[in-house]
Amino acid sequence: MSVLVFIEADNGVIKKSSLEAVAYGSKLGEVTAVAMGSIDASELASVGKYGASKVLHCSDDRLNDGVISATAKLIAEAANQAGTETVIMSRSSLVDAVAARVAIKMGASVVANVQELPDTSNGFVVKRGVFTGKAFAYVEVPEGKKVLTVTKNVVPLEESGSEATVEEISVAFDDADFGVKRVGVHKQEGDILLPEADLVVSAGRGMKGPENWQMIEDLASTLGAATACSKPVSDMDWRPHHEHVGQTGIKVAPQLYIAVGISGAIQHLAGVNSSKVIVAINKDPEAPFFKAADYGVVGDAFEVVPKLIEALKNNQN
């Protein structure tokens, strides 16, 4: 079986989650990767180390804007040219918007939010997250073409192969593929992207106001972590919406999630329960977060957080 994997870059560097998708694909068959926009050929060739033999690259500048319809056309065309029936992509804001359109263009079945390698002992069965992180389902995908979107950490990364060959792919785009015009981008440059982060420091109403966020940012920068927040905090505009973690916000799956002054409502936990290790810091010993956490500290955030920063700095020295 041959597999097509769509890979994305952030600031010219292939995302770790895309490399995981390549590694996932390589467990299923021979991988061709497809990429777009401004990425160096040497960076593209490096995905060979994770199992791709070839990279199809569409360098059309118009694709730098993350346009949904045109990206879908590129991926479907790449699958066609590579003769692959299975397309794998790691979830991102672009992939989540594109996967469905790729499936229709290919005449494929589509499954989103896949957590593990498929069970192919009897058909093709995948495990996916349902009920917003509160459960999993095993789903049978019919024979034939398939599009799967996979979650972060879906398989461990190991370097084994050599460099991939890189080829330009040309796609006959038409105006309709660029029907959605980007007129502005508002993005904090240089921050660690929350959905990609391995370490996350999150804070809630216990911080009492946006003016007190400096210590959360200090804790995050000491760790090299991304910052996040609870829904009330984003609703009150203390923090931007793209930091809101929970049932109706971002779902994170870091190695470590530190929750400061967040009570742990079921809706918040739905966004964080894929974290490997959770630390809850709360002055209320009855806070529900302590039931979902691995480590708990009962105490005032304004006293505990500076001590934690100091302890981390001592550990680093």
Added chain:
Amino acid sequence: MKILVCISHVPDTTTKIKFADNKLDTNGVQFIIGPYDDFALARAVEIKEATGGTVTVLNVGEADTEPSIRKALAIGADNAVRVNAVPTDSLFVAQQIVEHAKSENYDMILMGRESSDYNSGLVHGLVGELMGWPSIAPAMKLEVDGSTAKLSREIEGGHEDVEVAMPFVAGCQEPIAEWKIPNMRGIMMARKKPLQVVEPVGVDGVTTYKTFELPEEKGECKMVDAGQMDELVGLLKNEARVL
């Protein structure tokens, strides 16, 4: 403006999920309009109130979803369509929506970014591609300016502003609008608004749900004294091995 809003009918967000006989145990579960769909509905009603036109709601579900459909009518939708089937697969749902929408000349089709039960987040893209229309998700802002719509779409670390000519499909999320609560007049009027029930069309290539499982229970939470942050760092480093 002629707007279609597609709604799901899902367990309340505070529900503790359990399974019985390999399906959701609905005993004691309160069902609501999908939280994201509710944002789409609220924005559709606001646009209708500002520009005139109609809002139709569509749900794929069996008769037990009608309280959610009536609630959507009470919030301000004008009429409703229920496709009489269990919504088991994104492609199946999308094809039902397209079957209805293809002859209706909608200016836009709005829905939530995903349903909060199956969370696939695929239906807006599937409908867009099947209709040959652009699809935008997750949309956090939607303004109408003549025949153009201006949307804000969330991306990693921020958002992008986009413009698109109608018709289009959008998968919505907060803060596109505030949720609306039906008033007594709305509830009275909703009883008389038309709710059409149609049978589903057959769809090939759908996926099948075999079994469900719950995540592993977390072990006991290890408590660390607030004065002993060195101990916490030690545990994270040597026991949990995450630093």
